[in-house]
Amino acid sequence: MGGPEDESRMSHRRAAITALGTHVPERVVTNADLEKIVDTTDEWIRTRTGIHRRHVVEPGTPTSVIAALAAQDALRRRGIGPEELDLIVVATVTPDMLFPATACLVQDKIGAKKAWGFDVSAACSGFVYALTIGAQFVETGRHRKVMVIGADVMTSILDYEDRTTCILFGDAAGAVILEPREDGTGILDFSHEVDGSGAPYLSMPGGGSLHPATHETVDQKMHTLKQQGQHVFKYAVRKFADASEQILLRNDFTGTDVDLFVAHQANIRIIEAAQHRMGLPDSKVVKNIHEYGNTTAATIPLAMKTALDQKKLAKGNLVLLAAVGAGFTVGSVLLRWTGVSWD
Numbered sequence: 241m242g243g244p245e246d247e248s249r250m251s252h253r254r255a256a257i258t259a260l261g262t263h264v265p266e267r268v269v270t271n272a273d274l275e276k277i278v279d280t281t282d283e284w285i286r287t288r289t290g291i292h293r294r295h296v297v298e299p300g301t302p303t304s305v306i307a308a309l310a311a312q313d314a315l316r317r318r319g320i321g322p323e324e325l326d327l328i329v330v331a332t333v334t335p336d337m338l339f340p341a342t343a344c345l346v347q348d349k350i351g352a353k354k355a356w357g358f359d360v361s362a363a364c365s366g367f368v369y370a371l372t373i374g375a376q377f378v379e380t381g382r383h384r385k386v387m388v389i390g391a392d393v394m395t396s397i398l399d400y401e402d403r404t405t406c407i408l409f410g411d412a413a414g415a416v417i418l419e420p421r422e423d424g425t426g427i428l429d430f431s432h433e434v435d436g437s438g439a440p441y442l443s444m445p446g447g448g449s450l451h452p453a454t455h456e457t458v459d460q461k462m463h464t465l466k467q468q469g470q471h472v473f474k475y476a477v478r479k480f481a482d483a484s485e486q487i488l489l490r491n492d493f494t495g496t497d498v499d500l501f502v503a504h505q506a507n508i509r510i511i512e513a514a515q516h517r518m519g520l521p522d523s524k525v526v527k528n529i530h531e532y533g534n535t536t537a538a539t540i541p542l543a544m545k546t547a548l549d550q551k552k553l554a555k556g557n558l559v560l561l562a563a564v565g566a567g568f569t570v571g572s573v574l575l576r577w578t579g580v581s582w583d
């Protein structure tokens with residue numbers, strides 16, 4: 241749990257997002273394309289999830305490649321070189337391989353010679369968890385420039401015979417740079433929780449120490465994502481709203497104080513349930529799931545990009561990030577937007 245925003249901390253050093261970069265693959269898979277592969281319809285997918293299309297990598301493109309492209313985009317927009325980075329934290333559930341960490345591969349690809357790094361596994365909450373972790377190093381003064389990346393190649397773990405899951409996900413990467421600020425902007429508070437009893441409802445069971453790869457695990461498609469959608473849906477609806485309300489309450493805010501709600505994009509119905517509970521108008525909520533689907537760790541930085549493109553984000557805005565994911569993991573982060581260079 242983080243500490244609430246109060247007067248005494250207003251001039252303290254905070255970790256602030258000073259740059260945003262993204263990478264979305266060009267290749268598009270529409271609902272009509274999926275109709276040819278599994279027993280589904282464009283209408284079912286749109287009405288049950290809000291997804292119209294998703295972007296996917298060329299087969300064989302690993303997470304480190306799109307993560308590095310997003311990182312380079314963030315560096316370019318900030319106008320700094322990779323050698324200035326102190327730390328790289330990559331949130332992903334589709335690492336290039338179990339080890340080395342994707343953060344190491346990104347460090348090498350972008351030439352961040354003095355940075356150390358590691359991966360965070362928190363599925364759809366990965367970006368907010370990684371953001372919180374990176375922020376601690378900035379707030380304590382140990383680091384001045386931390387790169388936080390959320391990147392997933394979900395198509396590498398989808399079962400294209402399972403209509404209940406393969407329609408949901410896309411591939412993308414987003415990256416932010418965290419730096420210290422003492423002007424009242426930056427990350428104010430975070431609230432994270434896990435409920436490990438939710439593990440069976442959303443997982444990729446094969447390939448770890450429990451079920452190392454064998455012919456049998458491959459035959460049983462244990463290296464693909466498995467989900468009990470309805471159970472995850474109900475948990476997500478409840479927890480999105482709870483986590484959002486809780487962090488606002490303890491910082492003496494209500495929904496009306498929020499300038500922008502940036503929610504993980506898993507299902508339009510989950511986002512809108514939280515939106516309505518907080519009483520937020522459409523102008524204060526980012527929705528881009530129709531274009532990208534669920535890109536797991538990348539949805540929140542990608543939603544920040546959409547907000548900037550739509551001119552919904554300005555310096556000083558109170559921004560609430562919220563996510564729920566496999567684990568179960570739950571995360572919310574409250575921040576005052578610092579402003580980034582955006583063209």
Ligand SMILES: CC(C)(COP(=O)(O)OP(=O)(O)OC[C@H]1O[C@@H](n2cnc3c(N)ncnc32)[C@H](O)[C@@H]1OP(=O)(O)O)[C@@H](O)C(=O)NCCC(=O)NCCS
Pocket residue numbers: 279280281284285288289364403404405407442468469470471472473476506507534564565566
């Ligand atoms: C997956 C999800 C979209 C399914 O929607 P739902 O309204 O819960 O649908 P259900 O699972 O109850 O299925 C309803 C029916 O649609 C069918 N169905 C499932 N997928 C389908 C598809 N792609 N096309 C057509 N029909 C489909 C089911 O088989 C079921 O049919 P039945 O009633 O004959 O058994 C929804 O549960 C969801 O979004 N869950 C959370 C996902 C999530 O957030 N995951 C990431 C973690 S953040």
